[in-house]
Each structure stands twice: as structure tokens, then as C-alpha cells.
Amino acid sequence: MKLNFKSPFLFLPLLFSFSLSDLSSDFYSVSCPNVELLVKDTIRFASSTDPTLLGKLVRLLFHDCIVEGCDGSVLVQGNRTERSDPANRSLGGFEVVEEAKRMIEALCPRTVSCADILVLAARDAVEIAGGPSVQVPLGRRDGLTSSISNVRPNMIDTGFSLDEMARLFSSKGLSIDDLVILSGAHTIGSAHCTSFSERFQQDSKGNLVPIDSSMEKDFATELIKQCPANANDTVTVSNDMVTASLFDNQYYRNLLDGRGLFKSDSVLFVDERTKGKVERLAEDEDEFFAKWRESFVKLAGVGVKTGERGEIRVSCVNVNE
CATH class of the missing domain: 1.10.420.10 (Peroxidase, domain 2)
Known part of the structure; x- marks a missing residue:
């Protein structure tokens, strides 16, 4: 069966046991109370000049969650990362996620994960496009690795039954x-x-x-x-x-x-x-x-990392040194 690496959103045969018990909707209420407003304003402004961004952000979240869980690993640049695989080369929206991260780092350094920013960005993209607003629990940490080897074996074709x-x-x-x-x-x-x-x-x-x-x-x-x-x-x-x-x-x-x-x-x-x-x-x-x-909340909870299983990246495109 031919694998199609430009499908709009694809899913993988990995067994995830996930729980939202370590996440909460008020996770940043003290440490970064304006995080949701900052992300939404960033997405709204960017999409006002590029309406195609909204669909790209939803797709980007799917491609993040299906490989190593919703841990922002698809955002990492570099050879042999998830982002470099043919399945992900046509993805978009990276720049606006990074822009939101830069703004948040200026106000709340080393506090908000890229994984959470991506979930919020996709959530907001749906709402800005006329869809429902969704309250999502937060507190994900960013994955420590991003490997191309995890992508291809876990993609399915849009011709699947x-x-x-x-x-x-x-x-x-x-x-x-x-x-x-x-x-x-x-x-x-x-x-x-x-x-x-x-x-x-x-x-x-x-x-x-x-x-x-x-x-x-x-x-x-x-x-x-x-x-x-x-x-x-x-x-x-x-x-x-x-x-x-x-x-x-x-x-x-x-x-x-x-x-x-x-x-x-x-x-x-x-x-x-x-x-x-x-x-x-x-x-x-x-x-x-x-x-x-x-x-959406269930999807955004797949394979989440908390505690020592992850980190808070300074930049979404690089794992911390």
C-alpha cells in the first residue's frame, strides 16, 4: 500500500495510555495569567493577513499528537527531526507558534510549553474560523527528543478503510x-x-x-x-x-x-x-x-508529558541544551 505523506491529518498505530489528571484549565493562572490572551491575539493578527493559517494550525496539532503525543516535538527544526520527514514537510504555521512563544517568554520566561501553545493555537484557529470555543486543560511539557524515525512507521494513508x-x-x-x-x-x-x-x-x-x-x-x-x-x-x-x-x-x-x-x-x-x-x-x-x-480535548491529551518526562523549551524550534 502506498503511503501518502501529504495527507491533511494522519494517525498512527502507537499505543498511548494518557490521562488529563495532571493538567488543569487554570494551570498558568498564577505563573502566566495572560497566556491564552497572548496566543489568541497572535493567531488572530496573523490570520487576518493569511486566512489559510487557521487550517494549517489545526493540521499541525494533529501531526504533533500522532507521533510522540502532544509534546511539541513536530516543531523542532533540524536534520532527522520529525519536521524533516516527508509527511511533515508540507506543514505550516510554525512561525506563528514561535512568535507566540517569543512574546510569552518575554513576560513569563521558561514557564509555558510549546506543546501548550500549539494546543491553544489550534483551539483558537477553530474558534476564529467560526467554530466552537473549547476550554482545554494545560500543563503539558515539551518532549525531549524529536526523531524522523518515529514518523514514517506511524503514518497511514488517506486510502485506509x-x-x-x-x-x-x-x-x-x-x-x-x-x-x-x-x-x-x-x-x-x-x-x-x-x-x-x-x-x-x-x-x-x-x-x-x-x-x-x-x-x-x-x-x-x-x-x-x-x-x-x-x-x-x-x-x-x-x-x-x-x-x-x-x-x-x-x-x-x-x-x-x-x-x-x-x-x-x-x-x-x-x-x-x-x-x-x-x-x-x-x-x-x-x-x-x-x-x-x-x-478535541481527548486528542489534545494523547501522550502528554508532565514532570521529568519533558521540559519547557526556550524556543520551540530547538530542544534545550
Whole structure:
């Protein structure tokens, strides 16, 4: 099976036993009481000139949490780090996380972890895009290592079946319900044409034709128009072509219409175990937002490090010397 290293968010078969018991929503209430405001203001200002940043930050959090847990290890620069793997080279949002870190270090030196800043940044990105506000527990510490060797074995392809995805989610304490809800992150952001290329093939004239019957015909035609056979690997399309910049439940409506961008999206409406969930979320945005709050907190708790298992980095791009 071909691994696709430009998928918008991917999950891994690592067994995580996580608990939020060491985290709390008021963790920085004394040591850095303005941390949440500082992060939100940074994200709001940056996204006002680059709206694509919001989707990038959500994706960045997913790619952090799936490898070594939510420990900021994806932010570290350098050869052979997680960030250098092909799966992560198309990620964005690093600069705004580092900018928030610089501001916070000036006011609260060696106090707030990059891992917490990234969780807050992704949380705020969803809210700024029109999604729900979420209260997240804080107190994560930054990972002490970041290794490329931990990335590739733990990535899955967007062509995976529901069984494969459910098994991987279960290994991290996440349910099929969480899978359906967290897939709703595809309501914002964009994806490279190569991330869904397996749904097409070239005919004798070199033109792309759809081979995935679950795609609605006009949608497939539009994808071919935006991603022709000669498109280079930097070309992207919106995950949700209807309300591309708005965090809403349009993603689920798209699935009902055969307009899921990835095969891993489409299977959610094809499989009877998840079809009813998709239908309910397509009808009720309030339910989606309520469930998003729960699943986001669960995701942000995967593999968290506290105490001596981590550190507070001075800069998010470097592990402390």
C-alpha cells in the first residue's frame, strides 16, 4: 500500500495510555495569567493577513499528537527531526507558534510549553474560523527528543478503510465517534492533489478519469480541473469547496453528496457504523460543535508529558541544551 505523506491529518498505530489528571484549565493562572490572551491575539493578527493559517494550525496539532503525543516535538527544526520527514514537510504555521512563544517568554520566561501553545493555537484557529470555543486543560511539557524515525512507521494513508482507522484510533484511546468528529477538521484547510490521486487514473490520452465510484460526477470533474495530470506536487485544493474558510458542518453535508475529498472521508458515509453519525452531524451543527469540544480535548491529551518526562523549551524550534 502506498503511503501518502501529504495527507491533511494522519494517525498512527502507537499505543498511548494518557490521562488529563495532571493538567488543569487554570494551570498558568498564577505563573502566566495572560497566556491564552497572548496566543489568541497572535493567531488572530496573523490570520487576518493569511486566512489559510487557521487550517494549517489545526493540521499541525494533529501531526504533533500522532507521533510522540502532544509534546511539541513536530516543531523542532533540524536534520532527522520529525519536521524533516516527508509527511511533515508540507506543514505550516510554525512561525506563528514561535512568535507566540517569543512574546510569552518575554513576560513569563521558561514557564509555558510549546506543546501548550500549539494546543491553544489550534483551539483558537477553530474558534476564529467560526467554530466552537473549547476550554482545554494545560500543563503539558515539551518532549525531549524529536526523531524522523518515529514518523514514517506511524503514518497511514488517506486510502485506509474504516477498520484500519478505527483500530488506530482505539490504540490511542479514541473511539469511532472521535474519528468521525475529528475528521470534521477537514471543513477548513487545503490538501495537495497528490493526497487523493489514487481516486483517479490516466486514460490512453493521458487525461485523468475517476475510478472511485463514491465520488459525485461533477465533484470529480472539478477535482480534475483543479488537479490535472500534469499538476506539480505543490498544487492544492480546499478540503471543503463550499465554505472553504468557515469551520462548520458543511464537511458532513459534502459526504452526503458524494463530495468527500479523500477516500478516508468517503468511507465514513459508506460504512453503516458511521453513516448515521454523519447524517446527524450534517443536520445539526450544534451537535457537531458540542462533540468537537469533547473529541478535541481527548486528542489534545494523547501522550502528554508532565514532570521529568519533558521540559519547557526556550524556543520551540530547538530542544534545550
